[in-house]
Amino acid sequence: MAYTEEELKKELETKEYEYGFYTDIESDTFPKGLNEEVVIAISKKKEEPEWMTLWRLKAFKIWKEMVEPEWPNVKYEKPDFQDISYYSAPNVKPKYDSLDEVDPELLDTFNRLGISLEEQKKLAGVAVDIVMDSVSVATTFKETLAEKGIIFCSISDAIKNHPELVKKYIGTVVPQTDNFYAALNSAVFSDGSFCYIPKGVRCPMELSTYFRINQAGTGQFERTLVVADEDSYVSYLEGCTAPSRDENQLHAAVVELIALDGAEIKYSTVQNWFPGTKEGKGGVFNFVTKRGICEKNAKISWTQVETGSAVTWKYPSCILKGDNSIGEFYSVAVTNNHQQADTGTKMIHLGKNTKSTIISKGISAGHSQNSYRGLVQVGSRAENARNFSQCDSLLMGNDCGAHAFPYIEAKNKSAMIEHEATTSKIGEDQIFYCNQRGIDTEKAIALIVNGFSKEVLNKLPMEFAAEAQKLLEISLEGSVG
């Protein structure tokens, strides 16, 4: 069928959420509600040392005094924090040495997601630490990593086995007081990943974690801590899919990256949580705090492809503390139907000769609202700081919105800050042109969207790029005609 405005609208209605199924694995779930006892119980359940319990309790005290932020450009019904269960773990406790020992139903789930462990194993150089409902249930490639002295494990294991590292770094980039959701996460985080790359080591494989929210009504509070010691390098991948569900699911993760002198961290995310139905019912609330700190000559790159969640509130940021450090942010955010996203980054230039690059691509369709919010801050001692920001929006149809909220604060005269922004719309002419060359409308939209997002997709590791490209297509395709 050829294209008209009316048809484009029809066409952008979401396909049924592809990964909407539910795995029935018996769970060990806490009753709903949150108080000091629950915080202590989580800590106990994780067999944590006392300092960790106290750290959580401090965070809980802080959180109780805080209010949910109102400034994002999103509207949603505030979650009832007493109506959430704060801990849920798959019943299968022991960790496995091989895939044969893993619950077949779980493996089946991953197979249906098209991310089977078998496949993952075959993908050269990818170690997988799967987080399903908060507890890691399978870890592979650990030995290879161990040979290099790399630690890659669940945060719970790290607290038990490497307390000195966790204690030294947790909360140093995102303190408990940082914001409402970070404080909540600090109090109740159930699991997540920990990664430490020793001095001078180049991590030989992409480290990757698949997150999944699986229990009805369980919020997920992941905590990730990546420490790259001096002159080390690591590329970390995070990807998510979730079962389709009617009620809202809260997700408030915290990710902290620490790049010591001369270290480099690449952190890539493909996020595909349930965005709600096309009528705007249900979907995941994704309120995430991600931040990294760069010491001297260090570099942190955030790359994200965000296609899911009903409401997204997320600003992966870099504190460029050390001289000559570099921060990068590459983002594609897609919103369709009634999704809302308020996402962007903060680049805080503190050291001399620090550089940052921001490339943000927002794609809005349906009745969705897509906002870019970015802060470029140059401190008074940050001589010769440089920033380049590019912020492009692509609109599909007439009922969606794209917004940009760029903030620039420069306290040093030598700073050079560039900001470019464009807004375009997929036009009937573009579609007709493709149609005339034999390309149908659905394929044409995929082609145009992938072209628009190319600069960011190119930054993703190979094995992730294809998946991301597919996700973009799935998110925007609809039944044609």
Added chain:
Amino acid sequence: MLKITNLHANIEGKEILNGINLTVNAGEVHAIMGPNGSGKSTLASVIAGKEEFEVTQGEITMDNESLEELSPEERAHKGVFLSFQYPVEIPGVSVTNFVKTAINESRKAQGLEEMSAKEMLQLLREKSELLGIDRKFLSRSLNEGFSGGEKKRNEIFQMAMLEPKLAILDETDSGLDIDALRVVANGVNTLKSKDNAVILITHYQRLLEYIVPDFVHVLYNGKIVKSGTKELALELEEKGYDWLKPETVI
């Protein structure tokens, strides 16, 4: 090959085509000339299946099959190619990637497998040489930042890659300098065969010095008011269009 019978078409209720009759056989080159607003580009769009236009009467058939129910991409799969007067930009999509997608979509529609990378590369090399196209050009984003001449050359390049049965060139000569015009015309002449046909839509006789038409038609107020051979184009160049106004013709 192409048969248009008593074609009437309008846009937003305004009638633009007013009873067109035209038959194009394989191996022929037809030129359609006429003043601004006579309906030339509309005719091209209607043949290609642009849905803004409503066909109210008459029909278009290709190889004796009506195009009426076919979408633009289905018409493309049947071998209809339109070289656009104003080709659109698609940022981030390379010429190669675009052409590759177009070829494979057509093959898919015909039940064929995707073209192998090796074959594709060979074809790209062959056709870009034919049209004197620099290989670097092929990795640029489609039409983004292209000069007028580059855009038109890119259209002809795509035509060469897709090898359509019926190519409609809508004002391909406009905005071309004489060198570019020569290159484009050369390309069209090389691609011309006894199995395909070309419709040239143009204002000026200049293009027809390079691509010699078998027939020339004059479109006026949505109707073909005169048809002839290439000499008609020369006559038009000399006398303009006024003498062909319907009342004068009668």
